[in-house]
Amino acid sequence: MQRFNLIDGLFLYPTPAGAYYAISGPDSDKPRRFLTRLLQQEQTPELSLQQLYALMENDDEEKVFQLLLHCQKLGWVQGVDSVITSPQGALDEILPDLLGKISENGKVLLADDQGFYLASSGFPHEVAEELSALSAELAGIHTRRSGLLINNMGIFSHAWSIVDAFGNSQIGFWPMFIGSHRFVLVIAGVPHFNQAEFVTLVWALIIRYLKKGS
Numbered sequence: 001m002q003r004f005n006l007i008d009g010l011f012l013y014p015t016p017a018g019a020y021y022a023i024s025g026p027d028s029d030k031p032r033r034f035l036t037r038l039l040q041q042e043q044t045p046e047l048s049l050q051q052l053y054a055l056m057e058n059d060d061e062e063k064v065f066q067l068l069l070h071c072q073k074l075g076w077v078q079g080v081d082s083v084i085t086s087p088q089g090a091l092d093e094i095l096p097d098l099l100g101k102i103s104e105n106g107k108v109l110l111a112d113d114q115g116f117y118l119a120s121s122g123f124p125h126e127v128a129e130e131l132s133a134l135s136a137e138l139a140g141i142h143t144r145r146s147g148l149l150i151n152n153m154g155i156f157s158h159a160w161s162i163v164d165a166f167g168n169s170q171i172g173f174w175p176m177f178i179g180s181h182r183f184v185l186v187i188a189g190v191p192h193f194n195q196a197e198f199v200t201l202v203w204a205l206i207i208r209y210l211k212k213g214s
Contacts, residue, residue: 004065010079011044018076019202023176087204095119101197107188135184
């Protein structure tokens with residue numbers, strides 16, 4: 001068995017790429033379950049074998065280390081030097097500021113699967129309502145045509161975008177799958193998912209909508 005050593009004094013924290021993977025699809029696999037459980041914690045857990053056993057629901061040391069190494073190689077997890085606590089406060093208070101940080105122009109909204117927006121930054125109310133309704137319609141189209149996209153074309157992304165003549169996104173619709181809940185981020189312009197605020201956004205939604213341990 002290959003030997004692995006954990007670095008002392010670190011705490012497990014998802015990267016923005018890891019947070020994105022955790023919510024980017026409805027299907028469950030081992031990395032996604034691990035990342036989701038990590039984002040169900042009230043604070044970043046200590047990097048220890050016992051914590052990994054619990055987060056991965058596996059007490060096979062070799063398999064636990066292999067999964068951690070896999071996530072590390074893909075840039076989905078990182079070790080931080082100090083504890084980071086989960087987002088505090090009501091969602092309607094913290095979401096607008098978080099949303100505004102993940103777009104180059106601050107125009108972002110979060111909609112539910114019924115086509116109603118939960119929070120918005122930068123969009124007028126009427127525009128936010130219409131975009132939220134459009135996000136639900138696009139979700140229906142994607143569901144009906146998923147066989148073509150996945151099976152025939154090998155396209156596994158659930159995101160849709162309206163692009164300009166150069167192929168640049170003018171407005172994008174990015175689903176977020178959290179347990180049985182489906183949300184959509186509607187973003188004008190280029191998304192900035194590589195921000196700490198995106199991790200915080202995903203963390204807040206998972207804490208709110210996904211029961212711990214599920």
